[in-house]
Amino acid sequence: MSIIREKGSKRKALGLIAYMVFVLLPIYWLLNMSFKTNEEILSGLTLWPNDFTFDNYITIFTDASWYMGYVNSMTYVAMNMVITLLVALPAAYAFSRYKFVGDKHLFFWLLSNRMAPPAVFLLPFFQLYSSVGLFDTHLAVALAHCLFSIPLAVWILEGFMSGVPREIDETAYIDGYSFSRFFITIFIPMIRSGIGVTAFFSFMFSWVELLLARTLTSVEAKPISAIMTRTVGATGIDWGVLAAAGVLTIIPGVLVIWFVRNHVAKGFALGRV
Amino acid sequence: MNKTPNNKAWWLVLPVFLLVAFSALIPLMTVVNYSVQDIFDxxxxxxxxxxxxxxxxxxERLRESLFRQFGFSFAVLxxxxxxxxxxxxxxPKQGWQASVSLILLALPLLIPWNVVGTIWQVFARGDIGLFGWGLNSLGVDYNYTANSVDAWLTVLLMDVWHWTSLVALLCYSGLRAIPEAYYQAAQIDRASSWSIFRYIQMPKLKGVLVIAVLLRFMDSFMIYTEPFVLTGGGPGSSTTFLSQTLAQMAIGQFDLxxxxxxxxxxxxxxLLLSWLFFTTITHMDKDKS
Amino acid sequence: MLNWMAWTQPTALFFGAIALILISMTVWEIKRPCVERKGFIPITTTRGDRLFIGLLSSAFIHLIAIATTEVSLYWVLGACIVWLISLLRFG
Known part of the structure; x- marks a missing residue:
């Protein structure tokens, strides 16, 4: 039996490695290009930069209009994460513990917002945020992204919270804890991993989204993804800088996933396994 | 789990309700208002x-883009x-290999969508991209900027690259929840690996697979940024999907x-599709308990 | 400030009617909580579910009517109201 298993696992490993190569190859190519000069990129195909250079990165880090894009993106992503967690935690608790009028419909309505195409909301969003004076602020993008990150956050947190036995709540109330004290000192620490995973998902959505972020900003809060379209200049596309900017947008994601790597498997099933 | 009826729980949901109502209801009403008027200023x-x-x-154009969209979404699934x-x-189930493969798998999910488009735009080019150059030098006539079939396949391949990880991670977390004892029992019964898959793994995967299908279908149904960067919807309109058609009308031509x-x-x-999926999920949960 | 939303009388009436239905359904639900049951729809539903199904299907009936026929929408609206009520009662 174990022999058959080993043979099978070798073939399995090969399949997995093949897939990983498929995943990594395009990223490798971007990384490779970001260290090349434009002349080398355009002159022909090289698997490794002959003329290794950091110039593309230096361009980005010395030009405020470039690096401010990263700062802007980070700002609204962070705001989105904080807002999402603050409002989603109590709501998820209510969904996981209580039955109330219209609960299922409310839940579905929330979820349907996650499924709605951002393009549908594009125009009115623009006008809504202009009319309340939020246009071109980080808050506008954060709020717009909340529409999509909150439903998912509630869904994930509800899954994690349902895994915590009710007896814990009841014992705490009998011991004289108030709701807020119980929630903050006992309950939240118990679903730490769920909160981490939720933060990860809010980060993920807000960081990768472009359409809304681009429409709701013009100068002050312009995200990096919108700035990247600038590399198309009079002389054609500045491939090297474009690649370097792309590589820099991947790094925050890698850092975030490193922190939640042990919980991410459960989180991906929305706490439902 | 038994839930206690308590309408005071509405207070806990209120912040979410207000926030989402502000960002969802007001725009939705505005869209309805616009749709019955000819607006000049x-x-x-x-x-x-x-x-x-x-x-x-x-x-005709919209119908075509709708059919194209359904075709694409089903191909993706x-x-x-x-x-x-x-x-x-x-x-792998544990150890450092598991961590490494988790991180590598999650990598494409965390790349901004326009960068995904950029990566493939570069990667698939015949002159400076490894993929396009490789295909061309193998003798395949491939050019995604001129040939609409190539463009379509490139967008599909990009989506597979971008999102298969999500399905894999969902299924992985489903598989991890199967107790080891099941496998041991199967080993004693000398079950084939197919029957292990069919009778032990598949039932456990069903729940997460519905979520995977839901998320993948809905997200591919609103795909915008990646094809916009990669092909700009072309050549012709062969890769113009619904969201892009809409964005063109709304922002490009300002036909409110x-x-x-x-x-x-x-x-x-x-709304109809997500209701169908959601009803399926809740009914499956009910069957379980 | 509300100018940009471009309200018109018909749409205002439409949203008013929806809001009224939602409020009265909520009051009804609080006064007399409903039990899930199975009517001619193949799944068990609550009142709220049937309302949602009714509204969504009415929207699609309107769209199909616009796409394929020249019928006046008042007829379609009337038909949809009958459909909605029968769905709530027997669905």
Whole structure:
């Protein structure tokens, strides 16, 4: 039996490695290009930069209009994460513990917002945020992204919270804890991993989204993804800088996933396994 | 789990309700208002009734983009779901290999969508991209900027690259929840690996697979940024999907009325589909308990 | 400030009617909580579910009517109201 298993696992490993190569190859190519000069990129195909250079990165880090894009993106992503967690935690608790009028419909309505195409909301969003004076602020993008990150956050947190036995709540109330004290000192620490995973998902959505972020900003809060379209200049596309900017947008994601790597498997099933 | 009836729980949900209502209801109402008017500027608008709906529903271009969208979404599901299950089955269960493969798998999910487009734009080019150059030097006539079939396949391949990981990670977490004792029992019974898959792993995967299908279908249904960067919808309109058609109307031509009517139809289709999925999920949960 | 939302009388009436239905359904639900049951729809549903199904299907009936026929929408609206009520009662 174990022999058959080993043979099978070798073939399995090969399949997995093949897939990983498929995943990594395009990223490798971007990384490779970001260290090349434009002349080398355009002159022909090289698997490794002959003329290794950091110039593309230096361009980005010395030009405020470039690096401010990263700062802007980070700002609204962070705001989105904080807002999402603050409002989603109590709501998820209510969904996981209580039955109330219209609960299922409310839940579905929330979820349907996650499924709605951002393009549908594009125009009115623009006008809504202009009319309340939020246009071109980080808050506008954060709020717009909340529409999509909150439903998912509630869904994930509800899954994690349902895994915590009710007896814990009841014992705490009998011991004289108030709701807020119980929630903050006992309950939240118990679903730490769920909160981490939720933060990860809010980060993920807000960081990768472009359409809304681009429409709701013009100068002050312009995200990096919108700035990247600038590399198309009079002389054609500045491939090297474009690649370097792309590589820099991947790094925050890698850092975030490193922190939640042990919980991410459960989180991906929305706490439902 | 038994839930206690308590209408005071509404207070806990209120912040979410208000926030989402602000960002969802007001825009939705505005879209409805726009869809029945011909709008020139802030103060000049004429009521036109259902004219825009008639125009949109009989528009060839939109119908084509709707069919293209369904075709794309089904192709995405047909490839990504089996491939995702396969990857999840091959992933190591513990140790550093598990961590490494988790991180590598999650990598494409955390790249901004326009950068995904950029990566493939570069990667698939015949002159400076490894993939395009490789195909060309193998003798395959491949050029995604000129040939619409190539463009379509490139967008599909990009989506597979981008999102199969999500399916794989979902299935992986489903597989991890199977107790080791099940496998040991199967080993004693000398079950084949197919019957292990069929009778032990598949039932456990069903729950997560519905979520995977839901998320993948809905997200591919609103795909915008990646093809926009990669092909710009071309050549011709071979890779113009629904969201892009809509964005072109709304921002490009600023046709508020038709764009709003189109938005509503788009939204209703999405609402119907997500209701179908959601009902399936809740009924499966009920069967379990 | 509300100018940009471009309200018109028909749409205002439409949203008013929806809001009224939602409020009265909520009051009804609080006064007399409903039990899930199975009517001619193949799944068990609550009142709220049937309302949602009714509204969504009405929207699609309108769209199909616009796309394929020249019928006046008042007829379609009337038909949809009958459909909605029968769905709530027997669905």
């Amino acid at each position: 802030q103060n000049t608008a004429y009521f036109v009734g259902i004219e825009w709906y008639q125009e949109i529903l009989q528009d 047909a490839i990504e779901i089996p491939l995702g299950i396969f990857v999840a089955l091959t992933m 009325g038709p764009a709003a009517a189109f938005s509503l139809i788009y939204f209703l289709i999405v």
